[in-house]
Amino acid sequence: MIFRFLVNGSPAEVDVPGMRRLLDVLREDLGLTGTKEGCGEGECGACSVILDGQVVDACLVPICQVDGRIVRTVEGLALAARERGSLDALQESFLERGAAQCGICTPGMLMAARAYLDAGGSPEEGAIREAIAGNLCRCTGYTKIVEAIASVAHTD
Amino acid sequence: MPSRTVTPATEAGAPSALVVAPGEVAPGRAAGYPLRREGPAKLTGEARYTDDLVFPGAWYGTTIRSTEARARLLAIEPDPEVDWSSVVIATAADIPGDNVVASIKDDQPVLVPVGGEIRHHAEAVALLAAPDRETLRRLKGRIRLVTEPLPPVFDPEASDHVFAEYRIATGDDAALEAAFAAADLVLEGEYRVGHTEQLYIENQAMIAVPGEAGGIVIHGSMQCPYYVHRALRRALKLDSVEARVIQEETGGGFGGKEDYPSILALHAALLALKCRRPVRMIYDRHEDIAATTKRHPAVVRHRTGVTRDGVLVAQDIEIVMDGGAYCTPTPVVLSRGALHSGGPYRCPNVRVRARATRTNTPPNGAFRGFGAPQTEFGAETHLNRLAERLALSPAEIRRRNAYQVGDATPTGQVLRESVAALEVLKVAVEASGFEAGRAETRRRATERLGSGTIPAGPLRTGVARTAGGIGLALGWHGAGFTGSGEVHLASVAAVELADDGRIRVLTAQTEMGQGTKTIFPLMVAAELGVPADWVEYAAQDTAEVPDSGPTVASRTAMVVGGLCIQAARRLRAEVEARHDGRPFAEVFRADAAEHGSTRIEERFEPYAGVEFDDATYRGDAYPAFGWAAAVASVDVDLDTGEVTVHDVVAVDDVGRVIHPILCEGQVEGGTLQAVGYATIEEIKLQDGRYLNDRLATYLIPTALDAPRIHTHLVEAPFSGSPHGAKGVGELPMDVGAPAVVAAIHDAIGVWITELPATPERILAALQGGPGSATGVRGAAA
Numbered sequence: 001m002i003f004r005f006l007v008n009g010s011p012a013e014v015d016v017p018g019m020r021r022l023l024d025v026l027r028e029d030l031g032l033t034g035t036k037e038g039c040g041e042g043e044c045g046a047c048s049v050i051l052d053g054q055v056v057d058a059c060l061v062p063i064c065q066v067d068g069r070i071v072r073t074v075e076g077l078a079l080a081a082r083e084r085g086s087l088d089a090l091q092e093s094f095l096e097r098g099a100a101q102c103g104i105c106t107p108g109m110l111m112a113a114r115a116y117l118d119a120g121g122s123p124e125e126g127a128i129r130e131a132i133a134g135n136l137c138r139c140t141g142y143t144k145i146v147e148a149i150a151s152v153a154h155t156d
Numbered sequence: 157m158p159s160r161t162v163t164p165a166t167e168a169g170a171p172s173a174l175v176v177a178p179g180e181v182a183p184g185r186a187a188g189y190p191l192r193r194e195g196p197a198k199l200t201g202e203a204r205y206t207d208d209l210v211f212p213g214a215w216y217g218t219t220i221r222s223t224e225a226r227a228r229l230l231a232i233e234p235d236p237e238v239d240w241s242s243v244v245i246a247t248a249a250d251i252p253g254d255n256v257v258a259s260i261k262d263d264q265p266v267l268v269p270v271g272g273e274i275r276h277h278a279e280a281v282a283l284l285a286a287p288d289r290e291t292l293r294r295l296k297g298r299i300r301l302v303t304e305p306l307p308p309v310f311d312p313e314a315s316d317h318v319f320a321e322y323r324i325a326t327g328d329d330a331a332l333e334a335a336f337a338a339a340d341l342v343l344e345g346e347y348r349v350g351h352t353e354q355l356y357i358e359n360q361a362m363i364a365v366p367g368e369a370g371g372i373v374i375h376g377s378m379q380c381p382y383y384v385h386r387a388l389r390r391a392l393k394l395d396s397v398e399a400r401v402i403q404e405e406t407g408g409g410f411g412g413k414e415d416y417p418s419i420l421a422l423h424a425a426l427l428a429l430k431c432r433r434p435v436r437m438i439y440d441r442h443e444d445i446a447a448t449t450k451r452h453p454a455v456v457r458h459r460t461g462v463t464r465d466g467v468l469v470a471q472d473i474e475i476v477m478d479g480g481a482y483c484t485p486t487p488v489v490l491s492r493g494a495l496h497s498g499g500p501y502r503c504p505n506v507r508v509r510a511r512a513t514r515t516n517t518p519p520n521g522a523f524r525g526f527g528a529p530q531t532e533f534g535a536e537t538h539l540n541r542l543a544e545r546l547a548l549s550p551a552e553i554r555r556r557n558a559y560q561v562g563d564a565t566p567t568g569q570v571l572r573e574s575v576a577a578l579e580v581l582k583v584a585v586e587a588s589g590f591e592a593g594r595a596e597t598r599r600r601a602t603e604r605l606g607s608g609t610i611p612a613g614p615l616r617t618g619v620a621r622t623a624g625g626i627g628l629a630l631g632w633h634g635a636g637f638t639g640s641g642e643v644h645l646a647s648v649a650a651v652e653l654a655d656d657g658r659i660r661v662l663t664a665q666t667e668m669g670q671g672t673k674t675i676f677p678l679m680v681a682a683e684l685g686v687p688a689d690w691v692e693y694a695a696q697d698t699a700e701v702p703d704s705g706p707t708v709a710s711r712t713a714m715v716v717g718g719l720c721i722q723a724a725r726r727l728r729a730e731v732e733a734r735h736d737g738r739p740f741a742e743v744f745r746a747d748a749a750e751h752g753s754t755r756i757e758e759r760f761e762p763y764a765g766v767e768f769d770d771a772t773y774r775g776d777a778y779p780a781f782g783w784a785a786a787v788a789s790v791d792v793d794l795d796t797g798e799v800t801v802h803d804v805v806a807v808d809d810v811g812r813v814i815h816p817i818l819c820e821g822q823v824e825g826g827t828l829q830a831v832g833y834a835t836i837e838e839i840k841l842q843d844g845r846y847l848n849d850r851l852a853t854y855l856i857p858t859a860l861d862a863p864r865i866h867t868h869l870v871e872a873p874f875s876g877s878p879h880g881a882k883g884v885g886e887l888p889m890d891v892g893a894p895a896v897v898a899a900i901h902d903a904i905g906v907w908i909t910e911l912p913a914t915p916e917r918i919l920a921a922l923q924g925g926p927g928s929a930t931g932v933r934g935a936a937a
Contacts, residue, residue, distance in 0.1 A: 033208035034201015036407070038357045039441040043851035046357055078200035091199040095191050098817040101825065102669030103198030104205065104358040104407025129859040136851075138355055138408050139669045141824035142859040143867075144817075 003067045007032070008076030018064035022056075023047045025063050026073060034074040034107045038136070045135030048108035049073050055115045055134070074107035077114060090114060090152050099148035101139035109135045113149045123153035189815045190688045193673040194405070206361035206377045206404045207438045214363065214434035215244075216292050217427045220282040220299050221447065222274040225310075225516040225844035227303035229268050232282050235298040243295060244431040246283040248272070251426065253393035257419045257482075258386045261319070264482035264519065266391050266422045274303065275481035276518045277845045278447040280419070285427040285435050308516035310844055312478035313455065315513035319479045320487035322494050324508040324566050324773045335470035335505035339461025342470075343542055346457045347534035348910040351450040351478075351839035351846070352832075354523050355856050356668075358407020359444040360416060364424035365434040371398030372425045378417035379409045380706035381664050385698045387418035392425060396698075403696035406668040410829070411522030413668070414708050415484050416448045445849040449521025450839060452489055452512070453478040456497065456534030461505075466546045466553045468503040471566075475510035475531060480519040486512045489520075491638050493527030495777045496890070498566055499535030500577045500632035501557040506566040517844045522708060524829060525889035528633055533911060536629040536894030541907055549594070550628045550898060551585045558630060567768075569776045574882065576783040576809035576872035581630055583868050584785035588805040593626035593789065597902050600624060622791045627898025630785045631890035634778030635811070635874065635882040636711045639768040642760055642779075647705035649719035651680055651727050652755040657745040659684065661720055662694045662755075663704040665712045670885060671818035672712055678815060679717050679879060683724035686741045702757065710782070710883030713814055715760065718877040723758040725878075730754060763876035780874035782887045783809040786827065786895040788863070792903045797915030797922070801831050801863040801896055809870040811882030816869065822884045823867045830892020832857045838912050 004013045007030060014029050026032040026049070038046030040059050047058040050072040077088050087095065090113055100106040109132060116131035128149045129142070137145060197203040220232075232247055234240055248255050248269035255269060256262040268274050268281045281301055286292040309315045325332075336342055362376035371394055378384055381401040388399035401421070406413065420437055428435040439447075454477045461470035475494055479486040494510035543553040558577035564570050585591070604620045636642055650662040661680050667673040677691035684691070694701050704716045728740045731754065735743040747754070768775040789803040806827045813819050836855050840847040848854045873880025897908050906921040 027208075031210075032201070033204070036205070036358070037207070038359070039851040041441070041850065041852060044357060044441075074199075074201035078202070087196060087199060091196075094199055095195045098192065098821045100192065100195055100198050101671075101821055102356070102358070102406065102408040103194070103203055104356075106198050107201050110199065129862075133858045133860045136357060136856060136858060138357055138410070138829070138856065139825045140821055141826075141828035141865050142862045143824040143865050144821060146859065 003063050005066045005068060006070045008072060008079055014063065016063060019062045021059055022049070022061040022063055022066055023058035026058060032073050032075050036104050036107060038104065045112065046105050046108045048111045048135060050111050050115050053115065053118065055112050072111070074110055077110060089155065090117065093148040093152045097144045097148040097151070099140060099144040105135060105137045109137065109145060116149070117153060121153055123150040125150065189817060190674055190678055192671060192818070193677065193693065194667060203405045205358055205407055206363060206375055209363060209375060209404065211363060211365060211434035214436050215285045215287050215431055216289050217283060217285045217424055217435040217437040218292050218296055219280045219423060220284060220296065220301070222277055222279040222281055222301065224274060224303060224305060225277045225308040226306040227274045228306060229270055229272055229274055229281060229301065229303055231270060231302040233300040233302060235300065238295060238298050243284060243286040243291060244427060245299070246426045246430050250430055251391055253391045256391060257422065258390040259415060259484055260487055261483040266419065273306065276516055278518050279481070280423065283423050283427050285431050308844055310515050310517065312453070312513045312515050313476050315515055317514035319483050319512045319514060320490050321511040322491060322773055324494060324506065326504065326506045326566055329507070332470055332472060332505050332507050336461045339469050340464040341545060342459065342461045343538070343545060344459045345538045345541060346455065346909060347537055348455050349530045349533060350453045350911065351520065352523065352837045353445055353450055353839060353854055354410040354412030355854070356408030356410060356412055359439040359441055360413070360420050360448060361438045362417065362420045362424045363434060363436045364421065364428035366428050366432055367398065367400070369398070371400065372428060373400045373402065374421045374425065375402050375404050376417055376421060377406045377413060378403050379413045379666055379668060379708060381666065381696050381698050382703045383415065383706055384418050384421045387422055388425060391422050401698045403666045406666060409668040410524045411526065411708065412448060414522040414706065416521065442850050445854055446846055447518060449484060449519055451523035452486065452520040452527065452530065454493065454530040456531055458534060458538040460538060460542060462542055462546065466543065466548045466556050468501055468557050470505040471498050471503045473497045473508045475508070477512040477527070478515050478520060479512045480515060480517045482519040484519045484521045486520065488638060489522065489527040492634065493531040495567065495634060495638065496528040496632060497531035497535055499532060499539060500559050500630055500783065502559055502563040508566060517841065524826060525886045526709065528886065529830070529833065529889050529893065532631050532890045533893050536631065536891070537897055537907065537909065540894070540898045540901065549591065551581065551590055554581055554630050565777065567777050568774050574780045574811065574872045574874045576870055577630060577632065579872065580783045580785040580807040580809050580870050583870060584628065584787050584805050584807040587807070587866065587868055588626070588787035590626060590628055590787050594902065597625050621795060622793050623903040624789070624791050625899040625901065625903025626787060626789050627895045627900070627902055628785065628787050629891040629894035629898060632781045632783055633710065633887045633890055635780045635782055636715050636778060637709050639770050639777055642715060643762050645705040645760065647716060647719065647760045648702040648757055649704040649716050649723060650702055650755055650757045651720060651723040652753060653727060653731065653744055653748050655748055655753045657748040658692055659686065659690055659744070660692045660694050662701045663716050663720065664696055664701050665704055665716050666696050666707045668707070670712070670822060671815060672707070674818060675713060675814045676717065676720055680720050680724045683721050684728050684740050710885040710887065713881045714811065714877050714883045717879060717881055719758040719760060721878040723756040727754060727756045730756070766876070779876050780811065780882050782811065782882045782884070784887045784891045786891040788892070788895040788899045790896060790899040790903060792900055792918065797918035799835050799900060799913055799918065801835065803866065804831065804863045804892065804895070805866045805868070806888055807868040807870060808884060808887050809872045810884040810887065811874045811877070812871055812880035813869050814879070814881060819869055819884055820867045823888045824865045826885065826888030827865050827892050828857055828862050830889050831863060831896060833911060834893035834896035835912050836914070838914070
């Protein structure tokens, strides 16, 4: 079946079975490997993307549910920023504060944080922790991730 | 928000600090330090992890595993009804070299041969590769294993196969018993810890690509490219050029990618050689948890004698670790565990008896701390119980016993320098308000008592549904490899001025999040007097970099970093000598153009005066130790037994801080892993099989479970390394769990002696059940 949707502002069209995971469409059919697979069952959040403004686990979303909708991935953050010649404010904050270590959770973490900020999220620590509670990180202890998001929430 | 301080060294004679000093935040830098070098690629999704790599025409590989804990393999029978012509099956018969995964002992086969013994339920027996995943899935279940069951062993104390056994003693048994007889108080205790999973978020991943001349190229997620290289050479009968190993971006390791990648690379390579095309072997989470190594479970028994004043006079410690089905690095894990088992305290009479045995579970292996978190949980909890019995503050009993310069460890190692136990203790106690916190616990407990208890439990009241508590632990962690390990490794690192003027650092030290790619150029640039971004860090590719040893044991910054600094110093001297002593930064480009490349290799030389006898376990077990303290604050829900760890003050002496932000990141991450170890992480087993082998059932802390972590870095440099660094990765893992358990005791008055402190164990402990201790089993002499 053919499915059409927007990825990071560009139209995408794939001819795949309707139950193919959005994660596989992104990584294998569209070559957008920034979105990672950590568990394949919606527990770790490494595959978090933004679907019509909501954070979803791309491993749990069949492509048939994406038809006609808007998907944003980590590559979209980078694209928007590259037009300005730099990382976006959230990526910059993660970089300066040491919020990315091994980096495998980072794309999903950034998307969860982006959705939180876009929805008007505050710099309040508890609210930030709640917003990223579906994204597991094994390296950082979350300390610097929370700090990085809070610093952008102040200015975003 | 968490606080940050760096306490300068207080010792005299410290080596000079790095040239780059903390300062104002400048563009492109974090607090005066270079930003994580591969950070932008990780933040934009451009970083390529193994599963992100595309190899046209690659097949997919999978593993046919045993489903029995122990059995004789009689036959491997592919279903005769199936057309197998479009896929490839590999078995032990396809292994060109020795059927062993090269490690300490050669006991683990790459694949169990027909007629051989299956030793754990997830053991690899055959491999299957197919052009697509669907075919792979369809055919995987059509290969039947014919087996004859054998009786498995699951209790490490009942196993008669000993992987390793050590005895550390300050004197003979009679002297020890005399010391116990003279002690004012003797306390016994038993502590237990179970299997835990490293849970790197990137699963194990390996892609094997057949080389043009018959060799193999491995692209994978790993900590130790040369371990994989050695395993390939041995089992596939390849020379050091035919086997080539390239580490790709690696999404966490924590020890879990120390030894396991060797067997996975061999599996991928066997399939790739047989089907003559690239083969991808990317585990899913379920397989990763079910089949890969775990932290060694341990039973640690203490018998400790003290004076009335709380001064240690005798320690008798017995350790049994469960090695699982194959040896892997178990002897070294046990060794580190035994060497750290008394805790960071002077004691004139010590006996440690440690053994690790074989059981029929998947092999246990490296996990951050490498044996020390297991035994230091026992040591610290036991000392806290002694303090309680003597009515001493946990801080005070540590002040009276903690190592100072000049003290000797149980192996007879005299601690000549860089001993910061009292300093980290002081910072932790002050920064956390530890004594005030304890007083607050007592005040709240009194308040609860006055409010009328509910009959169901001794602590639950009509007004208080939770009890708060604060707990302390102190720890130490030997820097670098144990004993003569570094001498045997004889690591080589290089710094090169290439003929085109590029400056390159060449080591096999992998980046898996800790910051290797950032700190090595930083250290070398400081020596050469050039900006850090002028120095390149060569790829971890065995065709390119020398064997500087594995990326384990918190050794990267200290040992290999030291080699890089020494190489850089020699490079600088050599180049400047050719240019009348003019600064390297001014002349290196001209030098490269005139003289071509200059490559300086530095080989590890034993630290001066550091000697260890592996046979007697006497001498300097480590060139230096890192020191750590943690103070945890918890709330215990009195109805459910659930523990919330809300704050941890983590104080770590790392020798010399090379990059404060990256260093803090190590402390924060290690502290949270320790909190997980203390509260929720536990593999459950049934007949040798892991029951909770999914992320839905093996839980690790989320951002909501994580405490606020307040990091304080202390610097007591080690004079043997040119930059004073002692390593940081494992240190925080040693102290978090006993601090949390002490805080739980402070809150509810029971000692949890078996990790993790789950709600079930806490509720049972409140009823006086197993896995806990309320009274004191020892007797006053």
